[in-house]
Amino acid sequence: MNAQNLVFSRHAIQQMFLRRISKKEVDSVVAYGEVIEENPEDTPFPSYLLLDFVDGxxxxxxxxxxxxxxxxxxxxxxxxxxxxxxxNFRSRR
Structure with a gap:
């Protein structure tokens, strides 16, 4: 998925810091990741769960x-x- 503008929620920033996930890694997942779940009815906008392997x-x-x-x-x-x-992390158990 690509978006002209990318906004990080406060929650995302906090969790990325705690989990040691960089903005660069998240940018890569958003740009190249696979959509493994779609929630078109989510509000205020449709949401997606993306997966990518960054440096393995x-x-x-x-x-x-x-x-x-x-x-x-x-x-x-x-x-x-x-x-x-x-x-391979694409479906829930």
Whole structure:
């Protein structure tokens, strides 16, 4: 997913800091990641769970997108727990 403007929520920034996930890594997931879940009915904008492997590390990013302004919102980012995910972190157990 690409967005002209990318906005990080306060929650996302806090969690990225705690989880040692860099903005560069999140930017990479948003630009090149695979959409593994879609929530088109989420409000105020549709949201997506993205997955990418950055330097071999799996990263999930919850991303919301406002098509009218071409703005993406990073809601949170985390390293998926292998005990909760299967199929190479693409589906929940």
């Amino acid at each position: 590390k799996p990263i999930h990013v919850v991303f919301s997108y406002d098509e009218s302004t071409d703005t993406g919102y990073v809601v949170t980012a985390y390293i998926p727990d292998p005990n909760l995910w299967r199929n």
